[in-house]
Amino acid sequence: MTAIPHASDLRPGFADPVLSGQAVYRAVLKGMSYPGRLQALPATVDAPPPLSPVAAGVLLALADLDAPVWLDPAGLATDDVAGWLRFHCGCPVVEDRATAAFAVLDATSAADLEGFALGTPEYPERSATLIIQVPRLAEGEGHTLTGPGIKGSTRLRAEGLPEGFWRALADNRLLFPQGLDVILAAPEGLACLPRTTIVSE
Amino acid sequence: MQPNDATQAQDTLDGYNFAYLDEQTKRMIRRATLKAVAIPGYQVPFAGREMPLPYGWGTGGIQVTAAVIGPDDTLKVIDQGADDTTNAVSIRRFFARTAGVATTERTTQASLIQTRHRIPEAPLTEDQILVYQVPIPEPLRWMEARESETRKMHALEEYGVMHVKLYEDIAHLGRIATSYDYPVRVNGRYVMAPSPIPKFDNPKMDMMPALQLFGAGREKRIYAVPPYTRVESLDFEDHPFEVQAWDEACALCGATDSYLDEVVIDDAGGRMFVCSDTDHCTQRTASREAAE
Amino acid sequence: MYVAVKGGERAIDNAHRLLAEERRGDRAVPALSLTQIKEQMTLAVDRVMTEGSLYDRDLAALAIKQARGDLVEAIFLLRAYRTTLPRLAVSEPVDTARMTIRRRVSATFKDLPGGQVLGPTFDYTHRLMDFKLAAEADDDAEPCERGEPRQDETVPRVADLLGEEGLIEPEVPRDGDTAEPGDITREPLEFPADRSTRLQSLARGDEGYLLGLAYSTQRGYGRNHPFAGEIRMGDVAVEIVPEELGFAVEIGDITVTECQMINQFKGSKAAPPQFTRGYGLTFGQGERKAMAMALVDRSLRAEELGEDLTAPAQDAEFVLSHCDNVEASGFVQHLKLPHYVDFQGELVTVRALRREHERKEATDAAE
Numbered sequence: 022m023t024a025i026p027h028a029s030d031l032r033p034g035f036a037d038p039v040l041s042g043q044a045v046y047r048a049v050l051k052g053m054s055y056p057g058r059l060q061a062l063p064a065t066v067d068a069p070p071p072l073s074p075v076a077a078g079v080l081l082a083l084a085d086l087d088a089p090v091w092l093d094p095a096g097l098a099t100d101d102v103a104g105w106l107r108f109h110c111g112c113p114v115v116e117d118r119a120t121a122a123f124a125v126l127d128a129t130s131a132a133d134l135e136g137f138a139l140g141t142p143e144y145p146e147r148s149a150t151l152i153i154q155v156p157r158l159a160e161g162e163g164h165t166l167t168g169p170g171i172k173g174s175t176r177l178r179a180e181g182l183p184e185g186f187w188r189a190l191a192d193n194r195l196l197f198p199q200g201l202d203v204i205l206a207a208p209e210g211l212a213c214l215p216r217t218t219i220v221s222e
Numbered sequence: 223m224q225p226n227d228a229t230q231a232q233d234t235l236d237g238y239n240f241a242y243l244d245e246q247t248k249r250m251i252r253r254a255t256l257k258a259v260a261i262p263g264y265q266v267p268f269a270g271r272e273m274p275l276p277y278g279w280g281t282g283g284i285q286v287t288a289a290v291i292g293p294d295d296t297l298k299v300i301d302q303g304a305d306d307t308t309n310a311v312s313i314r315r316f317f318a319r320t321a322g323v324a325t326t327e328r329t330t331q332a333s334l335i336q337t338r339h340r341i342p343e344a345p346l347t348e349d350q351i352l353v354y355q356v357p358i359p360e361p362l363r364w365m366e367a368r369e370s371e372t373r374k375m376h377a378l379e380e381y382g383v384m385h386v387k388l389y390e391d392i393a394h395l396g397r398i399a400t401s402y403d404y405p406v407r408v409n410g411r412y413v414m415a416p417s418p419i420p421k422f423d424n425p426k427m428d429m430m431p432a433l434q435l436f437g438a439g440r441e442k443r444i445y446a447v448p449p450y451t452r453v454e455s456l457d458f459e460d461h462p463f464e465v466q467a468w469d470e471a472c473a474l475c476g477a478t479d480s481y482l483d484e485v486v487i488d489d490a491g492g493r494m495f496v497c498s499d500t501d502h503c504t505q506r507t508a509s510r511e512a513a514e
Numbered sequence: 515m516y517v518a519v520k521g522g523e524r525a526i527d528n529a530h531r532l533l534a535e536e537r538r539g540d541r542a543v544p545a546l547s548l549t550q551i552k553e554q555m556t557l558a559v560d561r562v563m564t565e566g567s568l569y570d571r572d573l574a575a576l577a578i579k580q581a582r583g584d585l586v587e588a589i590f591l592l593r594a595y596r597t598t599l600p601r602l603a604v605s606e607p608v609d610t611a612r613m614t615i616r617r618r619v620s621a622t623f624k625d626l627p628g629g630q631v632l633g634p635t636f637d638y639t640h641r642l643m644d645f646k647l648a649a650e651a652d653d654d655a656e657p658c659e660r661g662e663p664r665q666d667e668t669v670p671r672v673a674d675l676l677g678e679e680g681l682i683e684p685e686v687p688r689d690g691d692t693a694e695p696g697d698i699t700r701e702p703l704e705f706p707a708d709r710s711t712r713l714q715s716l717a718r719g720d721e722g723y724l725l726g727l728a729y730s731t732q733r734g735y736g737r738n739h740p741f742a743g744e745i746r747m748g749d750v751a752v753e754i755v756p757e758e759l760g761f762a763v764e765i766g767d768i769t770v771t772e773c774q775m776i777n778q779f780k781g782s783k784a785a786p787p788q789f790t791r792g793y794g795l796t797f798g799q800g801e802r803k804a805m806a807m808a809l810v811d812r813s814l815r816a817e818e819l820g821e822d823l824t825a826p827a828q829d830a831e832f833v834l835s836h837c838d839n840v841e842a843s844g845f846v847q848h849l850k851l852p853h854y855v856d857f858q859g860e861l862v863t864v865r866a867l868r869r870e871h872e873r874k875e876a877t878d879a880a881e
């Protein structure tokens with residue numbers, strides 16, 4: 022994890038870091054504001070696989086020196102991915118889950134959400150944001166979501182997530198105001214599940 | 223003349239980053255806004271920067287706007303509901319110069335609205351974000367000055383003092399005497415200061431389709447009310463919350479349902495009332511004239 | 515027909531033009547040069563650098579000129595510029611024992627290694643107007659004797675001399691102190707604040723505010739028996755350790771004023787009686803500020819030293835939340851901004867309350 026690849030071997034980041042960073046942030050802000058709604062990513066990036074272009078775009082927009090990133094050891098924590106993030110985001114890539122501001126997980130690992138920072142009762146914002154790579158997202162089907170940002174209720178299908186993830190998310194909801202916030206990253210875009218969202222079948 | 227279309231910016235400022243703030247600062251503010259949205263009504267501390275405008279004059283709102291704004295946005299800035307007050311003009315110019323964005327006075331044309339002390343009368347939509355300038359973000363401050371204490375009170379959901387304070391008014395005066403910055407409870411959890419908007423505007427916050435972001439620069443706090451979120455003004459069963467009402471109508475557009483400014487017209491006690499939301503008033507006047 | 519007040523944009527433009535004209539003053543008088551400000555208004559430059567948190571004499575002079583001599587406004591200008599600067603490196607701690615001393619006084623020892631150096635001070639001037647300065651040219655001041663500046667010589671600090679005997683508390687991290695100093699320009703202030711954070715806040719805090727608070731401790735509001743152990747002013751080297759070199763290199767000299775107050779401490783169950791410290795540091799020559807800061811630093815340590823908290827100057831949240839003059843000036847003056855909307859809300863409420871009051875009086879009278 023420590024090898025720093027040569028800059029010329031690296032895949033590029035955003036073509037326009039300032040404007041693309043802003044546009045991607047707005048997509049995430051909209052996603053967090055309207056949970057379960059699919060947001061297309063306005064700027065894409067050719068990230069080193071298996072880091073998905075959408076997850077990579079979110080990290081380029083939001084991670085930096087002050088926001089450490091944790092990579093799922095099941096596949097994502099490669100020298101290529103870590104080196105690319107260090108170079109383009111300038112962020113620490115950490116091995117201790119508890120110190121991560123952002124954690125990138127593959128859907129298959131998402132049943133285990135133990136150990137990430139949950140914030141404290143007095144500072145609940147000091148919690149991790151999980152970016153979970155899923156194969157497909159679809160609105161209008163799947164789980165029913167209610168809570169702030171949702172007019173009545175809405176539905177979201179997120180494929181590839183184990184049953185344990187939804188259980189962990191229900192537990193997470195009970196910790197409010199502490200808790201994790203989730204960004205689901207699929208090839209077609211992202212959808213968010215902030216800690217306030219209530220998920221039912 | 224009211225401009226019908228957004229004004230494109232000219233003469234943007236060289237030598238400064240897009241929207242003035244450096245990218246690292248923007249990311250820090252962006253991360254804070256995302257956590258604020260995820261914890262409705264909770265005040266997220268952020269490392270507020272010194273802005274080239276004075277503290278207390280909207281530096282919190284300006285920093286939030288600077289972090290949120292993009293080249294495709296159309297910005298509206300109001301102070302006391304008006305686009306033409308000097309501080310609103312100054313802030314609108316700041317973004318026209320540093321971000322080169324289009325600006326507008328029309329509520330319906332804006333994608334981003336920065337405000338001090340009012341919520342526009344026209345209902346806001348999902349395609350809009352409302353950014354409030356906040357002087358004192360802590361609703362409990364007048365009962366407990368210490369941040370170290372109020373932080374604990376929020377953590378423990380200990381809001382008894384707030385009800386005691388409101389109830390003392392009722393006991394002494396027969397009614398709640400708070401007329402602006404009237405405390406609200408967000409999504410049934412955090413008690414939040416809506417910033418010094420008149421309580422007339424409080425009901426507009428409830429289940430608003432637009433995202434509401436709050437920036438307090440001097441106090442270094444950011445908070446949010448996500449769209450479609452319950453916002454209740456604190457009250458009592460026997461003393462329900464009520465908003466201001468006037469016997470008069472707007473002297474310019476005839477509106478009877480808008481918040482009114484009182485204007486002194488002579489030194490013999492003469493008064494008239496006009497809409498505080500200048501765009502609302504202008505649009506109503508224009509449609510009345512068109513109908514005639 | 516009533517027409518709402520419009521024209522904010524034009525009013526602002528005109529106000530800026532008037533301001534520029536007033537700043538320049540009578541055009542028959544030559545414009546003030548930055549060099550003149552830098553050379554002849556040195557203490558104003560020093561204060562602006564200190565409270566502006568940026569060591570740059572040229573920019574401070576420009577800010578003073580632009581602010582028409584309003585130092586709080588100049589501090590604001592410098593701060594707003596400072597936030598846009600990239601952060602290239604973090605310096606090593608400066609070693610004031612290795613200062614090239616231009617002034618050094620101790621109130622606790624008659625003589626000591628390195629001696630007392632009076633230096634450029636107002637202390638013993640009789641405050642009589644010097645009308646010679648009103649003359650056009652004041653270039654005929656007598657040349658003064660300057661001692662050879664002592665280069666590369668360590669002049670031990672008084673507190674270090676006491677430390678050798680164990681008479682003064684060692685300067686070590688305490689409970690709650692973080693290993694790395696905080697940075698109040700990058701993290702929001704939180705309470706309780708550790709000492710490094712408190713000292714940073716005080717260093718950029720308003721001189722007048724700290725002076726008043728320090729004075730209050732001397733008058734019994736949190737008395738802490740201070741002695742001016744030492745005040746020294748002079749030049750210190752600033753060093754950084756570049757990542758690629760791995761050793762310290764000097765990047766320049768800055769002038770600083772340091773004050774170490776020595777305060778009595780009766781001791782506790784855990785600690786023997788010994789002296790405690792209060793610390794003050796400013797850019798340039800800023801003795802009043804450095805001494806006030808040291809007194810306030812010591813009074814803010816009351817809790818850590820197990821003293822009763824009774825006085826405003828011992829209340830860290832109160833002192834630190836209000837010491838920044840850029841924040842305070844902005845918020846006090848924001849009351850100039852329109853508050854029509856809130857005031858209208860109050861009018862509606864007060865009128866309603868008065869109606870209720872009248873009705874009640876009438877009913878009471880009728881009964």
Ligand SMILES: [Zn+2]
Nearest residue numbers: 472475497503
């Ligand atoms: Zn009207």
